[in-house]
Ligand code: ATP
């Protein structure tokens with residue numbers, strides 16, 4: 001497949017799963033098992049497409065780095081075992097590690113709790129020219145914290161500020177923060193890997209049954225399943241309040257890992273392509289200087 005055709009396909013797939021306007025967004029309208037009509041028999045083809053996509057991504061990344069103007073922030077949010085880690089691993093497998101920064105957000109430390117919640121995220125933002133990956137993010141402040149309000153009690157907020165409007169206020173602040181980033185050259189792409197409750201159960205069972213996956217199993221992940229519906233409502237609300245053309249959400253079907261990776265790769269390619277990246281061009285004077293430097297080097301007679 002030619003490069004243009006690949007790009008066209010990536011654009012189409014990205015557009016299919018992109019949410020840029022939250023009003024009326026309903027998670028139930030998104031099927032975790034969807035694969036755009038590709039059956040499992042297309043897996044080898046999907047693998048080939050992903051390989052080509054990863055090569056394309058590497059080219060864009062080099063230009064992003066050379067141009068040193070934009071940075072790209074990829075945010076991954078999902079229930080456990082939805083495939084965040086493997087999507088990140090596969091999609092970014094071809095990029096130069098020097099141009100890529102991954103940060104995994106866990107429950108905040110006591111130092112982090114001494115600051116406002118965006119502090120730790122601000123520090124982890126990618127530099128210009130780099131791709132930054134947030135494995136979980138400030139969105140947890142409207143997800144796990146909303147599902148378990150007792151976490152709020154540990155956040156050391158002045159009690160008078162903890163009102164029933166707190167989630168709405170957090171959405172507002174996050175939306176403003178993302179607008180600020182976008183206005184300053186950060187291209188944002190947010191992924192919700194949409195796995196079904198059934199598929200998650202199968203993946204947990206696999207972690208229990210396969211010795212090489214035992215290390216991934218955690219009892220607490222299973223307990224979180226009791227709150228599944230609350231999590232889905234929280235995700236839906238977060239997407240409703242924070243989807244925007246400059247900070248779109250991609251609701252990626254996550255019951256088939258090979259398809260998830262393809263959609264994530266497509267969205268990242270589409271985002272990078274939209275930045276009009278190119279290697280810095282030099283003016284005629286500089287071209288002359290470079291030619292002179294070449295002559296001098298050739299004539300230097302030192303071997
Ligand atoms: P994996 O399980 O694949 O290693 P993970 O992202 O689930 O990846 P864990 O260390 O298992 O990593 O989990 C991180 C935990 O930290 C999650 O349960 C998440 O909800 C929690 N967390 C992240 N941010 C916050 C936050 N702001 N407040 C409270 N808990 C948070």
Ligand code: MG
Pocket residue numbers: 080218221
């Ligand atoms: Mg986990």
